[in-house]
Amino acid sequence: MPINIWMVEDNSRYRKSLVAVINNTPGMYCDQAFSACEEAFDAMEVEAHPDVILLDIGLPGMSGIKGIQKFKSYAPDVHIVILTIYEDNDTVFDALCEGASGYLLKDSTQDKIVDSIREVLAGGAPLNMRIAQKVLQLFSKIKIKRDTNYGLTEREKEILQYIVAGLTKQQIADKIFLSFHTVNTHIKNIYKKLQVTTKAAVVSKAFNENLFKAGN
Amino acid sequence: MPINIWMVEDNSRYRKSLVAVINNTPGMYCDQAFSACEEAFDAMEVEAHPDVILLDIGLPGMSGIKGIQKFKSYAPDVHIVILTIYEDNDTVFDALCEGASGYLLKDSTQDKIVDSIREVLAGGAPLNMRIAQKVLQLFSKIKIKRDTNYGLTEREKEILQYIVAGLTKQQIADKIFLSFHTVNTHIKNIYKKLQVTTKAAVVSKAFNENLFKAGN
DNA sequence: CTGAATATACCACGAACGTGCGATTGATTA
DNA sequence: TAATCAATCGCACGTTCGTGGTATATTCAG
Numbered sequence: 001m002p003i004n005i006w007m008v009e010d011n012s013r014y015r016k017s018l019v020a021v022i023n024n025t026p027g028m029y030c031d032q033a034f035s036a037c038e039e040a041f042d043a044m045e046v047e048a049h050p051d052v053i054l055l056d057i058g059l060p061g062m063s064g065i066k067g068i069q070k071f072k073s074y075a076p077d078v079h080i081v082i083l084t085i086y087e088d089n090d091t092v093f094d095a096l097c098e099g100a101s102g103y104l105l106k107d108s109t110q111d112k113i114v115d116s117i118r119e120v121l122a123g124g125a126p127l128n129m130r131i132a133q134k135v136l137q138l139f140s141k142i143k144i145k146r147d148t149n150y151g152l153t154e155r156e157k158e159i160l161q162y163i164v165a166g167l168t169k170q171q172i173a174d175k176i177f178l179s180f181h182t183v184n185t186h187i188k189n190i191y192k193k194l195q196v197t198t199k200a201a202v203v204s205k206a207f208n209e210n211l212f213k214a215g216n
Numbered sequence: 217m218p219i220n221i222w223m224v225e226d227n228s229r230y231r232k233s234l235v236a237v238i239n240n241t242p243g244m245y246c247d248q249a250f251s252a253c254e255e256a257f258d259a260m261e262v263e264a265h266p267d268v269i270l271l272d273i274g275l276p277g278m279s280g281i282k283g284i285q286k287f288k289s290y291a292p293d294v295h296i297v298i299l300t301i302y303e304d305n306d307t308v309f310d311a312l313c314e315g316a317s318g319y320l321l322k323d324s325t326q327d328k329i330v331d332s333i334r335e336v337l338a339g340g341a342p343l344n345m346r347i348a349q350k351v352l353q354l355f356s357k358i359k360i361k362r363d364t365n366y367g368l369t370e371r372e373k374e375i376l377q378y379i380v381a382g383l384t385k386q387q388i389a390d391k392i393f394l395s396f397h398t399v400n401t402h403i404k405n406i407y408k409k410l411q412v413t414t415k416a417a418v419v420s421k422a423f424n425e426n427l428f429k430a431g432n
Numbered sequence: 433c434t435g436a437a438t439a440t441a442c443c444a445c446g447a448a449c450g451t452g453c454g455a456t457t458g459a460t461t462a
Numbered sequence: 463t464a465a466t467c468a469a470t471c472g473c474a475c476g477t478t479c480g481t482g483g484t485a486t487a488t489t490c491a492g
Contacts, residue, residue: 096355125348129340135351136341139312153468166417168448181471188451189468197450198478200415201382207423369438384478397441404481405438413480414448433492440487449478457470462463 003028003121006043006050008067009083010035010059014106018054021110028117036060037067041074049075052117055100057084057091065091068098079120083113092134102126150193159186164203219244219333222259222266224283225299226251226275230322234270237326244333252276253283257290265291268333271316273300273307281307284314295336299329308350318342366409375402380419 005022007030009015015033022030032047034040038061040053053071057064068080081102082095095103101120104113105128116126127135152160162172173183191197194205221238223246225231231249238246248263250256254277256269269287273280284296297318298311311319317336320329321344332342343351368376378388389399407413410421 093355096352099356101352119345122345123349124345125343125352127341127343127348127352129335129338132341132343132348133339136312136317136343139309140315155469163416164420166412166414166420168414170448178469179471181473182469184450185470185472187449191450196382198382198384198415199449200379200419203416203419203423204380204382207419371439386478394439395441397443398439400480401441402439403479407480415479436489436491438487438489441485443483445481447478447480449476451475451477453473455471457468459466459468461466 003052003117004048004050005030005052005054005117006040007033007054008035008037008040008059008064009033009054009056011056018110018113021114022117025114028114037062037064037070040067041070044071044074049078052079052081052120054081054083054113054117057082057086057095065094065098068095068100072099081116081120081126083108087128087130087134089134092131093138096135103131104128105131152190152193156186156190156193159183160190160202160206163187163190163199164206219268219337220264220266221246221268221270221333222256223249223270224251224253224256224275224280225249225270225272227272234326234329237330238333241330244330253278253280253286256283257286260287260290265294268295268297268336270297270299270329270333273298273302273311281310281314284311284316288315297332297336297342299324303344303346303350305350308347309354312351319347320344321347368406368409372402372406372409375399376406376418376422379403379406379415380422 005028007015007019007022009018012035015035019030019033022028032040032043032050034043036059055064055067055071059067062070064082064084071078071080079101080099081104082100083104083106084091085106086092087105092103102116102125104116104126108116108128119126158176159172162175167175169183169187170180172178173180176183187199190202194202196202196205221244223231223235223238225234228251231251235246235249238244248256248259248266250259252275271280271283271287275283278286280298280300287294287296295317296315297320298316299320299322300307301322302308303321308319318332318341320332320342324332324344335342374392375388378391383391385399385403386396388394389396392399403415406418410418412418412421
């Protein structure tokens, strides 16, 4: 059966042009196109749900970002592909967190957009080249932090885990069969190495710098 | 100038086959191919550095994952494209964190691999369809957590920030011009809402559940 | 108008924490 | 062999925290 596509895009020229392209492509059709999320929500109440929604972000009324979840509440399995001019980190990040299945930029060719519709239904995640690069950069940022060990010993790392877990010094001592004083000493040493002075700060630093994972 | 490509792949048939394809492609060449990272490191010491390294993960000796950073230490600007059969979450995640510029699976067509080499040099991030999907799923997981606000008020969120930053109650009071007692009360309420009993636990929960960002 | 929620403020007490000392043992390394 | 480091244990003091109360002003929805 042909792919049912909806489109939400306030630029009528761009919208009409792309709708025409889709309707001239075998295997897919777009009979619903809107200039605002609100109109599309009304249609979701009465029409058969689409397979894919091509969604702009810079819209009058509700933004595409907020619209993602709303569309998903109507049709949990719908694939939402963002099609926008925005490529700043925050917008991309927010859209992906909201559950977009793909992210294209409007400078994409019409062929690329049509291909992406097929790709998302095949279980893929069409991403513009520059968007994919941004996404990967987010990962490598995580790594940088994970390298700084602060020279914690094994025992100290172990105790660090329990601090993060929220145990008191006495509870930690009981857990690993040490005296309260020993735990106290270890924690003092952890403070020196991490250059902090409270448990809350240790937890904060531990998360910010990914002081977990045994390896390295 | 043509693209200089190296390859690290222990399956000699696959390696030779792909090297041949690359060398038959105008604009790129592969004159160095290895069956282990260690061999490639030796070559990095004496040969001109490549533009792109196609790197397997399941290798004898050092794994491709650990190899990524090592290659980057020789040539910080080299683009490393993973080419492997592994597509489990941990492997993908680790590779991207280490700084891979792309991630392909070995069932990719040779055309796709050649295209990806060009794409990565054009500033893109070639990802296999299924890998891209995994990556996007990681983002939507973040979102789920961010929804659970625990009904914190604006004031409480504000104070939460300072707790995470490691300030004492008195310091927080001074910072936002409130009495110590008021801050104390707010923190008590935060504890009730988050169901914790210590500052360390608050910090832990705040990080684990992304209790940041004002939006929603 | 009337609760409910929010923000503000105060007090007191015991528990937990942070810190400055000192000390012994065993393993590793220079 | 001497020195360093990790791990263990100990005490004392002042500070901060967590928790049980109580109370007032404001705002906002029912």
